[in-house]
Amino acid sequence: MALRTLSAKNAAALDEELMSAGAFSIDQLMELAGLSVSQAVFKLQPISKGNRILVACGPGNNGGDGLVAARHLFHYGYLPTVYYPKQSKNDLYQRLKKQLEDLKVPFTDDFHCALKQSDHIVDAIFGFSFSGEVREPFSKVIEALRDAQVPVLAVDAPSSWNIEDGPPDSGPGKGFMPGALISLTAPKPLVKWFKGRHFLGGRFLGPELAMKYELDVPEYQGLDQIVEVPVEDSKL
């Protein structure tokens, strides 16, 4: 059975509803989202196979999830490095950054150099609110992700993919197919074109909201904040 997907428009509406009627703060939701991302990295990249994780963060919420994930990865024993070239002045992101600085997690300005010293990459550049063109510095970064020799986990969407229509026909993301994807709260329509391992995260969606947005709450196991979705289940 395929998991139902959530359009970009409905993903924004659900986030909004979680934070208004649902009474969640963005701090809470981002903490849980980033925790999910960190757990997917833990499954994909055991520390014994290489503990250097490069987390590429975009300017918005997707980047914020990456910042939270990097902090949890540090506590698990990884050596995260963060690439965060377009830093928001938003208080929350500034605080998430400070939390990493206090742990001495390095921030890098040179993605290509950092890439060569990494065992695994987290693509937290663009999420479900992405549309339009990729601009610098991210177009070069996405090209590097596309050509990377180490595994990439994309958060919510492979960056540069259209949320509804999947991989772009041109531009830096043409041919970019990360090895793994973690969908937050629910898969977006782009999963139809995705060919790697697929995880779902965000174990805070209640039955009522799931019903309202016509989503499936998958069977998480034990204390896991993520669940791996069999490939056939993530197709439309």
Added chain:
Amino acid sequence: MALRTLSAKNAAALDEELMSAGAFSIDQLMELAGLSVSQAVFKLQPISKGNRILVACGPGNNGGDGLVAARHLFHYGYLPTVYYPKQSKNDLYQRLKKQLEDLKVPFTDDFHCALKQSDHIVDAIFGFSFSGEVREPFSKVIEALRDAQVPVLAVDAPSSWNIEDGPPDSGPGKGFMPGALISLTAPKPLVKWFKGRHFLGGRFLGPELAMKYELDVPEYQGLDQIVEVPVEDSKL
């Protein structure tokens, strides 16, 4: 080797520092604290042994940790019931309550009745800022916890215990020895008198702050947000 303890005064100072210089929000810290509590329940009370968890919440932060734990327990498949007789008007607690209401987690006014229908209790009444006398309705509740036939997990402190001096010589908490305790961030001096299973939670303390407050960061395993501390390690 005994884990070093954190006095009530230093616990307050550390919390304050995490939220000022450390740039954490209380939403974040409480989410992670409550998540730790829920993981300790999961270890102590497998769902197959009885999934009815009564969470007794006090008016302050300890109660807030309980509210977060109840939400995570719901998502794990437990049936939490919340006793929360002195509800703060504070926005955060109101929101945590609303999140539970949206999941249809029941709130009860009758602790004694709820106790009879529970398999496990979480004592989130008073934490490290407790001092002085226990007042109603909590004195009767603590007497009931003391006499309970089902296991009790205390959050940060067995409620009514003095943070520095341990179990009280008189009053409702005299003789109250819960079967398990989860210390958040670091054990408080009262652990010297504690005889049950002891967990530590709060996997967000970095090496610098641990050094500043002369605390130990124990070896958490895998993705665990808690670690069980051998009994000899929690003695002074």
